[in-house]
Amino acid sequence: MTPTTDLSFIHRFVPATEESAPPLLLLHGTGGNEDDLLPLGRMISPGSALLSPRGKVLEGGMPRFFRRLAEGVFDEEDVRRRALELADFVAEAQEAYGLPAPIALGFSNGANIAAAMLQLRPQSLAGAILLRAMVPLQDAPASNLEGLPVLIVSGAVDPIIPAENAERLAASLAANGALVQHRILPVGHGLSQADITLAQTWIKQL
Ligand code: MLT
Numbered sequence: 070m071t072p073t074t075d076l077s078f079i080h081r082f083v084p085a086t087e088e089s090a091p092p093l094l095l096l097h098g099t100g101g102n103e104d105d106l107l108p109l110g111r112m113i114s115p116g117s118a119l120l121s122p123r124g125k126v127l128e129g130g131m132p133r134f135f136r137r138l139a140e141g142v143f144d145e146e147d148v149r150r151r152a153l154e155l156a157d158f159v160a161e162a163q164e165a166y167g168l169p170a171p172i173a174l175g176f177s178n179g180a181n182i183a184a185a186m187l188q189l190r191p192q193s194l195a196g197a198i199l200l201r202a203m204v205p206l207q208d209a210p211a212s213n214l215e216g217l218p219v220l221i222v223s224g225a226v227d228p229i230i231p232a233e234n235a236e237r238l239a240a241s242l243a244a245n246g247a248l249v250q251h252r253i254l255p256v257g258h259g260l261s262q263a264d265i266t267l268a269q270t271w272i273k274q275l
Contacts, residue, residue: 070105071197071271072103072123073162074085076120076158076161076162076165077108077157077158077161078123078125078155078158078164079103079122079123080103080121080122080158080162080165081103081104081107081119081120081121082104082110082118082119082120082121082162083107083110083115083118083119084118084166085117085154086115086116087115087116087117089116090114090115090116090117090118091114091117091169091172091195091196091275092117092118092119092168092171092172093110093113093114093117093118093119093120093122093171093173093174093205094120094121094122094124094159094172094173094174094175094183094258095107095109095110095119095121095174095175095179096122096124096134096173096178096179096180096182096183097124097132097174097176097178097179098174098175098176098177098178098179098201099120099128099131099133099177099178100131101124101130101176101179102123102132103121103122103123104121104257105121106121106174106176106179107119107121108180109176109260109265110174112245112265112269113174113198113265113268113269113272114241114269114272116189116230118144118166118168118171119157119170119174120159120166120171121275122155122160124178124182125151125154126147126151126181127206127258129135129270131230132251133178134151134154134155134178134179134182135147135148135151135178135181135185136148136151139228140156140229141203141230141234143181143205143206145205147178148181148182148185148206149185149189151185152182152185152186152189152202153189153190153202155164155182155186156186156189156190156193158162159171159193160193160249161226161269169195170193170194170195171191171195172184172194172195172196172197172198172216173194173195173196173197173198173199174197174198174200174268175197175198175199175200176200176201176227176255176260177200177202177258178219178274179207180199180201180202181202182205183190183197183199183202184197184199184202184204184205184238184242185190185205185209185270187191187212187214187217187219187242187247188205188206188209188210188212188241189206189210189212189257190208191212191213191214191217194217195217196217196219196257196275197217197218197219197220198220198222198268198271199217199219199221199222199238200264201218201222201223201224201227201229201230201260202203202221202230202235202238203224203230203234203235203238203259204228204237204241206239209241211245212220212245212247213245213248214233214245214247215245215246216246216247216248217246217247217248218247218248218250218271218275219242219247219248219249219250220245220249220250220252220266220267220268220271221235221238221239221242221249221250221252222251222253222267222268223251223252223253223254223257224232224236224253224254224255224256224258225253225254225255225256226255226256226257227256227257227258228257232253233274235251235253236251240250250271252267254267
């Protein structure tokens with residue numbers, strides 16, 4: 070299967086097998102690609118359509134969704150531009166594939182761009198699962214996230230994301246009206262079976 074290149078991001082699209090299952094927007098971490106999260110998406114919501122773009126920024130050959138100046142230090146101008154560009158792609162894909170707004174499922178850099186979309190173009194998403202996310206923009210405008218479900222799963226011993234930073238993200242999304250569940254697992258930056266179980270349970274309750 071070759072990736073699709075006819076929309077504004079190289080991506081994979083897997084149609085839904087269950088009409089009531091919400092589409093998922095899969096957003097990979099640094100060095101990943103459009104194939105990475107397909108198995109995770111399948112596990113978390115088996116009947117969902119999967120829309121999986123490849124980040125356009127390259128860091129030493131590794132795809133990402135926005136530029137960073139150092140680990141955990143973001144080029145915020147680029148974050149803003151890229152989050153809107155990705156939101157435009159989501160709108161294009163909704164039209165092309167006949168989808169309602171998707172739920173983002175992002176890991177690390179992919180979770181961070183999803184959080185930026187929530188801050189800048191919240192109507193692009195019907196909710197978000199943010200695995201190992203941090204605050205993408207220090208002074209984001211207030212956005213209307215009234216009633217939007219968001220699951221944040223952090224690692225208690227994540228060497229990349231300070232606990233305070235993930236807390237701040239959860240608090241700022243909640244302050245804008247999102248229904249935030251923030252869970253902290255006794256793990257590091259990598260994903261664990263517990264992340265999958267939490268996400269499965271969360272998505273079933275929507
Ligand atoms: C980021 O750059 O988005 C975060 O530092 C996480 C990462 O991708 O390593």
